[in-house]
Amino acid sequence: MALLSLLSHSRARSSVLREPLRQGGLRALLAPWAPPPVHPHDRAAGHACTPPSTELSPPGRALPPPLDWTRLGSRTISSGVGTSLAQYGLTNHTLTSQRRSYWTLCPQHSSFGPPAGIATKEAQHSVNDSFGVQRRTFGSAAEPIQRNPDYSVLNSDDVSYFKSILGDNGVVQDKDRVAVANVDWMGKYKGASQLLLLPKSTNEVSKVLAYCDSRRLAVVPQGGNTGLVGGSVPVHDEVIVNLGGMDKIISFDNVNGILTCEAGCVLENLSTFVENEGFIMPLDLGAKGSCQIGGNISTNAGGLRFIRYGSLHGNVLGLEVVLANGTVLDMLTTLRKDNTGYDLKHLFVGSEGSLGIVTKVSILTPAKLPSTNVAFLSCNDYMSCQLGGAWAMTHLEGVHNPLPVSPYKFYVLIETTGSDESYDKAKLEAFLLRSMEDGLVADGVIAQDISQASNFWRIREGISEASVKVGAVYKYDLSIPVEKLYDIVEEMRSRVGDTAEVLGYGHLGDGNLHLNILSSKYSDNILAQIEPFVYEWTAGHRGSISAEHGLGLMKAEKIHYSKSPEAVQLMASIKKLMDPNSILNPYKVLPRSALSPEQGN
Structure with missing residues (x-):
């Protein structure tokens, strides 16, 4: 079975490598990389923003080239899984992995100030002044949401109780560390939490939630904080419960x-x-x-x-x-x-x-098949490939375009797996040659080894990181009938004109389009051109406004574009039954009107 991942960009900037498919022609293009110098702040303080060592690659797979570490501020994390996997002969050194690059990961590099300190009991009455409206970042990136006054405010007694359960190391009050957890990966949503909890067992999570429920302290569960819809960060002062310590x-x-x-x-x-x-x-x-x-x-x-x-x-x-x-x-x-x-x-x-x-x-987990082949193709139009493009290569350091200087606007990345490498590759080559003869594919290359295949996939996987470098990204994750998948990209380009750049990429096989509108900064004028049009168009074509990213904060109030009122009310009933005090990830997923008519009004 073939896996197709597809990209599209409005402006063609690259082109086709005119070599026979059997030769690949990639070795000269996919040059090795060297880590950039460490930021002076990181070198002096031993900060976690240093790039990964090239010696820490997972077995059989080289770490991809990093982004601009100095500018973005990034960190390498060594998963605690290594200690738990000692019995399997694996160590932290073996499993070290590269973390996504964050605009605001390093507090010293961040444009956001740390949240206020923990409120004392006497200061609880001022909560509405401190947390009355969600902080807006980058203009219209976040709609103002009033804090639910039914929630309690964190006080010193709460912190003492959490320390009795988790210990001092499991309760983080340091403003810089908490500030990082308050901001989403894109820097689009920022909360004002004052406390980060790091449980290491199910029992600890249970005690934390039981206490928060009794006190009606709102909670935000958090993992790697890589979400794109504001679902993994606080809206106001919710307590953050990060599960990174539970990694066995x-x-x-x-x-x-x-x-x-x-x-x-x-x-x-x-x-x-x-x-x-x-x-x-x-x-x-x-x-x-x-x-x-x-x-x-x-x-x-x-x-x-x-x-x-x-x-x-x-x-x-x-x-x-x-x-x-x-x-x-x-x-x-x-x-x-x-x-x-x-x-x-x-x-x-x-x-x-x-x-x-x-x-x-x-x-x-499925069995790993011994043969994997990856091809990177270029096409002239959407009807030939049902989506394409390779925009990220112009914004990612260390990645070379396998199809340089191209007049083509669409690109297709295909991966096949099987049991016989030479036979599978011959089948893929025959398919591509026939497709070129029929005019469906303009040109393409087949990866000749694992390194080249990894670089092809890095182009696709790095689009989100590349787009963040532009400044402002309006991201939409849509599920649309395949034959209509590209129509909204063209319509959106007509709507925004020269004020923004429209990028469409996604998964052809399952009709999932990632629609990104990029500009130097967030603007109410650009947003007005995008919404509610993007939701109305999707609903009009019987699509879904969330294919795989979720609703989070960004689309909680937009759920009605994809779900009936009866379905939303049933979801709200389940929420009220399982979380009657509504402490878990409030303001997310469901519209406030479904959970509380008063809040909705």
Whole structure:
């Protein structure tokens, strides 16, 4: 089965490599890279913004070239999974992975100031002055949302209690560290949380939530904080519960390929582990070096392997979830078939932490096939390839265009897997040559080794990071009938004109378009050209306004474009039943009017 990931850009800037497909012609283009110099601040203070060592690549896979470390401020993280995997012969050194680059990761480099200190009991009355409206970042990036006055305000007694459960190291009050957790990856949404909690066990999560529910302290579950819709950061002063410390592999069935692990495990580290066992993870994302499996499940992440292995609904076998009142719901089965009663785990897959916090997961991992082939193709129009483009290469350092100086506007990235490498490659070459003869493909190249294939995929995976460098990004994650997938890109370009640049890329096989509108800064005028048109157009073509990113804060009030009023009300009823005090990830996923008519008005 073939996996197609497709890109499109409005301005052709590159072109075709005129060499026979059998020769590939990539070796001279894909030059090695050297890490850029460390920022003086990082060198002096030993800050975590240093680039990764080239010696820390996972087995069989080189780390991709980094972005502009000095300008963006980034960090390399060594997953705690390594200590838990010692019994399997793996170490932190083996599993070190590159984290996504953050505009505001380093507080000293950030344009945002740290949040205010923790309120004392006497200061609780001033909460509406401090947190009355969500802070707006970059103009119209975040709509103002009034803080729910029913929530309590954090005080010193609360902090003392959390320390009694988690210890001093598990309760973070340092303004710089909390400031990082308050801001989303794009720097678009910023909360004002005063406290970051770092539990290391299900029992600790249970005690934290039971206490927060009794005090009615709002909570934001957080994983790798790689989300794109504002779902993983506070809106106001919610307590942040980050699961990064829960990163242990519990077991792996190397006969059936069933992995059981904690929710804080980084996806790329899990991928490295199961690949060493002869399996692969059923999902692969551009943010795999940072995102955590619990967050992937909470957002029902799709990714690059969706067409081949399906959604997480089909691959997650069991979950352990902590409910809002601290109850631990044990559904951690490893059975392939279990048809006893309601399959409750599916309530939490894609619920974005609004119904409970996922703490453990058992997931089915497919066998790793011995043959993988990757081809990068160029096409003249959408009818030939049903989507294309390679915009990110002009904004990513260390990545060379495999098809330089091209007049073509569409590009297709195809990956096939099989059991016989030479036979599979011959089939792919025959397919491409026939496609070129028929005029469907203008030109293309086939990766000749793993390094070249990885560089092809880095072009696709790095688009989000490249787009952030422009300044402001309006991101829309749409599910649209394939034959209409590119129409909205062209219509959006007509609407915004020269005020912004429109980028369309996505997954042809499952009709998922990532529509990005880029400008130097956020503007109410540009936003008015985009919304509500993008939602109305999608609804008019029977699409979905969220294919895989979730609703978060960005689209909670837009859910009616894709769901009926009856469906939304049923969702709200489930939310009220499972989280009656509404402490879990408030202001997200569901419209306020569905949960509280007073708030909606």
